[in-house]
């Protein structure tokens with residue numbers, strides 16, 4: 001089994017944790033990663049940037065194919081509430097989805113292969129804007145990516161609910177199809193004391209938020225799975241002014257595209273109903289849409305067998321989750337898989353208190369280095 005000194009990558013993770021940035025604005029993150037790459041021996045390495053992302057080629061000794069690992073880079077608009085002494089230095093932003101861990105692990109694996117080259121070429125992909133508006137699709141269409149397109153590709157995501165030392169996955173559909181959801185309602189504002197002269201968009205938004213919950217409950221086959229979550233409502237300007245505008249922001253998750261179309265058409269019908277019922281105008285924007293994460297059956301089962309046989313980590317066969325990931329677009333074009341990495345913390349992804357166990361960094365570097373070495377000689 002490969003032994004790994006993960007301490008430098010724990011420090012890297014802590015530095016990255018301090019500088020979370022929004023999608024396509026990962027400027028400090030990109031610079032920090034580039035500065036680290038410059039400290040490595042350059043003989044076997046080439047790199048190039050794509051927008052705020054980075055692609056790194058670690059050259060094989062006698063390459064027959066290219067193997068990819070992808071790490072996402074962006075943070076989330078969350079005010080951090082952890083006990084860390086290396087908290088976010090960017091007010092209102094936090095690495096609450098583990099991308100700091102994913103990048104540190106990527107650098108750890110890359111560093112291992114710079115010092116221990118294998119037969120095949122390895123491509124490390126640091127991708128911006130996973131949380132939105134979605135960096136994978138435009139990156140896949142770029143010339144920079146096309147020149148180093150991998151033949152198979154892997155990624156991981158931290159899993160708060162799984163123990164450190166474990167990896168969890170399944171062949172087939174692992175994550176759902178997603179669509180963002182932004183609904184604007186425009187009515188007639190007015191004085192709080194004269195409601196009969198106005199069309200109150202706070203009341204309309206409240207009705208709509210409640211009605212949206214009927215879509216999954218009443219329009220989707222209970223044996224299928226779907227989610228409609230409204231995560232944010234904004235409306236009004238002052239307590240004694242009737243609001244002329246309200247905005248609902250949410251996300252849709254489905255396991256099939258058929259259900260995605262059904263959910264969207266029901267949402268459109270409900271918004272028309274609100275327009276008629278509250279004499280207002282509604283508009284819907286579906287923002288960024290991600291396709292499902294579909295793990296290639298053969299490669300995933302092969303990896304699961306390898307984990308079991310090598311004893312590199314505890315293997316958990318997990319169910320499908322309604323999370324989304326634009327890594328699904330890589331898997332649509334290139335066979336591979338994504339796995340959950342156990343980080344054992346009571347707070348979930350996107351929570352202001354999440355503190356993933358950093359011991360998982362060593363586990364991930366060990367698993368990925370071991371597996372990619374095997375893969376490079378298959």
Ligand SMILES: CC(=O)N[C@@H](CCC[C@H](N)C(=O)O)C(=O)O
Pocket residue numbers: 097130131132157178179180250251252288290322323324325326349
């Ligand atoms: C792993 C994870 O938490 N991914 C995000 C992906 C966001 C997709 C998109 N911006 C949306 O909100 O629909 C997730 O929320 O699952």
